[in-house]
Amino acid sequence: MLTLRDIRKSYRIGPTEVDVLKGVSLEIQQGELVSIMGQSGCGKSTLMNIIGLLDRPTSGSFMLDGAEVSYSDDDALSEIRNQRIGFVFQQYFLLSRLTALENVALPLVYRGDTGTNSHDRCMELLKRVGMDDRANHRPNELSGGQQQRVAIARALVGNPSLILADEPTGALDTNVGGEIMELFKTLNAEEGITVVIITHDPGIARQCKRVAVMKDGVIVP
């Protein structure tokens, strides 16, 4: 469902051109639980931005669900992010003014969907991540693990084909991080959702069915 071919990305910093990705090729099948692991500076964040359609590659091809997506215009990329990709970030990135429920509903708002159906759908997902009793709490009233659960519910709400998690346990202690990893594994196993986890932690990577190791802008075979 996701095919990267010879993805290159370079940034111009002052007079010098820095190659961050030097030809990444990667194929991920529907229903996989993959981790992309590497030390900081290896280019995994840049790769995640490209997979998440937040950034465009300098060259190469990125097919999502069989269609080339990398070079679409901004509105089209926004729509694909909204419909097919669910993000989970290291710092949760919930909006502090909104309740858990409203945070979960955000992707639906950008689909123009704010009715009762959307409310029910959000409650269902909060229940799925065990946060339905905190639906009307704001992020600052929740612990880190609880916030990350809400963020996962938000990532799932739009029925995406891909969950993209960037160091999802990086800000959590080991126990809570373990619970979050269990949640990802359950979602993957029970609902067949494709999950890609970017991490520098071998312990996290080991829990995934497949590990792609990155080093110096390429995936090490």
Place this chain on the structure above:
Amino acid sequence: MMIHPSHLKEAARSLLASKQRTILALIGIVIGIGSVIAMVSVGRIVQEESLRQFKEMGTDILTIEKEFGGGGPPGMQGAPGAAGGAAAKAALRLDTILAIPSRCPGIAAVAPSVRGSGDISFAGKKLERCSPMGVTASFLDINKLTMREGRFLSDLDEQSRYCVIGSQVAAELQKQGASKLAGSKIRIGNNLFTVIGVTNEVPQGGMRRFEPNEMIYLHITTGLRVFANAEIQSITARVSPGTTNNAARDQVMAYVASLGKGQAVRITSPEEIIAQMEKQMQMFTLLLGAIGSISLIVGGVGVMNVMLVSVTERRREIGIRRALGAKRGDIKGQFLIESIILSLIGGLLGIIFGIGASWLIAHFAKWQFALSFSAILLGVGVSNAVGIFFGYYPARQASLLDPIVALKSD
């Protein structure tokens, strides 16, 4: 960009989240819109006020004045013939004027008048601020004057030494010690006149070419005889019901022209004067509005400032929203809605503030307060426009943020 109730709710919430800044921006907008509304509203009140005074006499009144051939100044009493040598047209004779209603069916009544000058005194003391005027019995009705006591001059008072005084003159007499107004004797030049009546006080302004409260009315025949170089310079005429002012004017023009002898008159109808006044008032209101707009611009810059700070502070939020699928237009719309809400709330408060201010001004100037709906509409429209205009740039800045850069900022 679709507007959902949830968008409005969120915008309101984010404005509330930074109360202090929101309030400061509101003050700017309130003062801006408020001053525009107050200015426009006061302009309207003044306009209404002067028109009201004007219309009080009725709009079926024509003013017929002698045309000065050489462009000489009016009020040439004391200067024999034409001042400056220019040939003044001959004055209309009293009998010619009194014949107008019978010759012109469009005119119901005429009230010619003659102004006089000279020292006026009572009981040996000079009376200030009053002037004599010769009139006919029809004068009272046409000029919408009413009697406070006694009676007005009648057609039987030709050549009499009776006079009727305005309320101001009456007050002056009482100040000089007159115990009873009726029967008091006023000296004008070398002639003594007996007061037979007092007119009611009339508010200032309007279409009358004289100050009714400061007048001493004599019969026109007396006036023509005792005033130096007296000639009839102004005639007030009431138009017959069912006749238009223009038709009546044409009849009078034709009648005067038929007299020959180079006589000519200038006739003004209230419509012309009202139209003229309205034009001037509109300029006046426009000017006031323009002055108010300057403070509106200052208020608008305040809104822009608040929105720019808001965009900078909420870069991460923008990044998150973009990652979750918000399009550039959604982000732009979100910030535009906020600035429009801010401006509209400011606008509503400003309207209240502006109307309150104009009410106070009207109250202290003793004008009749009038609620100007166009000013309210203007306020709502302008505040909306301010929100869009001054909110657009910050909203655009927000929408152009790179999602990655926005997400990484704190």
